[in-house]
Amino acid sequence: MSVATQRQGSSTDQASYNSCANPIQHRPRNYVSYPGSSYILPSDEDEQARLALQHRVLVRALGDRLVVAPITLTPGNHVLDCGTGSGIWLLDLASKVSPDVQLQGIDIEPRLFPTTRPENMQLQVGTATKLPEEWSNKFSLINQRLLIAALKSIEWPVVLKEIHRCLAEGGWVQLLEAKRWGAEGPHSVKHRQLLELLFSSRQLLIDCSVQLPKMLGEAAFQNVHVEEYRLPAGKWAGQEGIDVRDNFINVFRGMKTPILNAGGLGYVNSEEEYDQWMDDMAQEWDETEGTTVDICVCYAQKVPVEA
Numbered sequence: 204m205s206v207a208t209q210r211q212g213s214s215t216d217q218a219s220y221n222s223c224a225n226p227i228q229h230r231p232r233n234y235v236s237y238p239g240s241s242y243i244l245p246s247d248e249d250e251q252a253r254l255a256l257q258h259r260v261l262v263r264a265l266g267d268r269l270v271v272a273p274i275t276l277t278p279g280n281h282v283l284d285c286g287t288g289s290g291i292w293l294l295d296l297a298s299k300v301s302p303d304v305q306l307q308g309i310d311i312e313p314r315l316f317p318t319t320r321p322e323n324m325q326l327q328v329g330t331a332t333k334l335p336e337e338w339s340n341k342f343s344l345i346n347q348r349l350l351i352a353a354l355k356s357i358e359w360p361v362v363l364k365e366i367h368r369c370l371a372e373g374g375w376v377q378l379l380e381a382k383r384w385g386a387e388g389p390h391s392v393k394h395r396q397l398l399e400l401l402f403s404s405r406q407l408l409i410d411c412s413v414q415l416p417k418m419l420g421e422a423a424f425q426n427v428h429v430e431e432y433r434l435p436a437g438k439w440a441g442q443e444g445i446d447v448r449d450n451f452i453n454v455f456r457g458m459k460t461p462i463l464n465a466g467g468l469g470y471v472n473s474e475e476e477y478d479q480w481m482d483d484m485a486q487e488w489d490e491t492e493g494t495t496v497d498i499c500v501c502y503a504q505k506v507p508v509e510a
């Protein structure tokens with residue numbers, strides 16, 4: 204029996220992970236256990252720290268902006284953060300807007316929710332695929348950041364329709380996703396191949412960033428805009444590059460359990476081998492000037508349907 208199956212307490216989707224005949228023994232982290240979720244990243248203290256670093260990296264990349272969509276939040280507005288994680292985007296926003304702007308977060312996993320939060324910030328457990336009925340036409344802005352490793356291909360259109368339903372007329376959705384990452388060296392190229400296999404085995408949409416503009420149109424959004432940003436990754440780019448490297452290599456380290464529980468998917472045979480691979484990939488980024496992680500921000504508006 205694998206270490207993963209022996210472990211007590213929460214475990215994500217262990218049934219599907221353990222359906223593999225030959226899971227590879229390793230020390231697993233905590234994962235979410237929301238029914239039907241394909242989410243492949245952990246939910247623990249290390250992930251909380253990573254999300255804090257990631258937030259700093261992303262906000263810096265966007266020129267110190269939390270909101271890219273063309274909206275000025277005013278008292279009485281409601282804002283939703285879908286898949287809020289540790290709520291760090293909302294907490295940051297709370298420090299920059301009027302306390303009379305109402306801030307709401309939702310996530311399938313409450314473990315990372317902050318223990319203290321401002322009075323105008325509420326958090327609840329739930330899925331982006333089925334937002335509460337009473338949220339129809341409520342929000343001026345809905346933010347959703349990095350659900351690439353969470354939403355299945357068939358869920359993306361559902362989530363965008365739900366977001367559209369919950370936006371007030373004239374309101375904006377803002378979606379940030381990773382587009383491309385890593386060097387052209389052997390460690391990075393092989394890892395991208397592994398991720399394509401992992402994502403497709405769990406019906407996740409690895410190229411969601413490319414498909415978002417079209418999907419937004421199909422979900423009745425208008426005024427669709429796309430902005431792309433290249434984040435330098437690796438020591439060659441100084442502290443900024445080290446932060447980007449650490450964040451994204453740690454994303455990949457976090458995918459170790461789903462990969463090993465799936466028997467390594469033909470790419471890896473032991474925990475040690477995977478750990479070494481991540482070290483080698485980090486070094487490859489350090490030594491390959493020009494390595495980047497590319498992200499894209501799509502924002503779009505719900506406009507009144509003409510009679």
Ligand SMILES: C[S@@+](CC[C@H](N)C(=O)[O-])C[C@H]1O[C@@H](n2cnc3c(N)ncnc32)[C@H](O)[C@@H]1O
Pocket residue numbers: 235240242244254258285286287288289290291292309310311312329330331332347348349350353354
């Ligand atoms: C990579 S984390 C990003 C967290 C946050 N958006 C941020 O940028 O800091 C993805 C989050 O999405 C959540 N998640 C996964 N599937 C979800 C779903 N169907 N509905 C809502 N949240 C989901 C996970 O629990 C996790 O907290």
